[in-house]
Amino acid sequence: MASEFEWETLVGVKIPELEKQLHSEGFRNTYVWEDxxxxxxxxxxxxxxxxxxxxxxxxxxxxxxxxxxxxxxxxCDVPAGTVHAARMGPAGCRYLIGEK
Structure with a gap:
């Protein structure tokens, strides 16, 4: 559901800082993925x-x-059990994932 999603812009922040933030929010596993x-x-x-x-x-x-x-x-945060689909752009996508 749209109301369950949170998004914010995080520009100019280094990956270790992003991982630290995710860990502080309870995301145990973090890794970079590329499609x-x-x-x-x-x-x-x-x-x-x-x-x-x-x-x-x-x-x-x-x-x-x-x-x-x-x-x-x-x-974008996706709640546990939420059915969703994803499509990458024409140049692909590299992203940091956090899992609780």
């Missing part, structure tokens, strides 16, 4: 809440039929 151009993930869920902070490129997340594009410095 190639136009990579798609069909509807799926995660057993735990996840945070995605875009480092390079673009990612479009779709929840309940609503698609939102995220670019460098933007963050």
């Amino acid at each position: 190639g151009p136009d990579r798609r993930y069909s509807d799926h869920t995660h057993p735990a809440e996840t945070a995605h902070i875009i480092l390079e490129g673009e990612m479009t997340l779709t929840v309940d039929g609503r698609s939102t594009m995220y670019g460098p410095g933007q963050r």
Whole structure:
């Protein structure tokens, strides 16, 4: 649901600082992931809440039929069990993931 998503712009912050912030919010696992151009993930869920902070490129997340594009410095949190799909931009996407 759109109301369950939080996003904020985080520009000019280094990855270790972002990881520290995620750890302080209770995200136990953090790692950088990279997807190639136009990579798609069909509807799926995660057993735990996840945070995605875009480092390079673009990612479009779709929840309940609503698609939102995220670019460098933007963050989206996906609650545990939320059905969502993702599509990467034409240049791919590199992002930091946090898992609770």
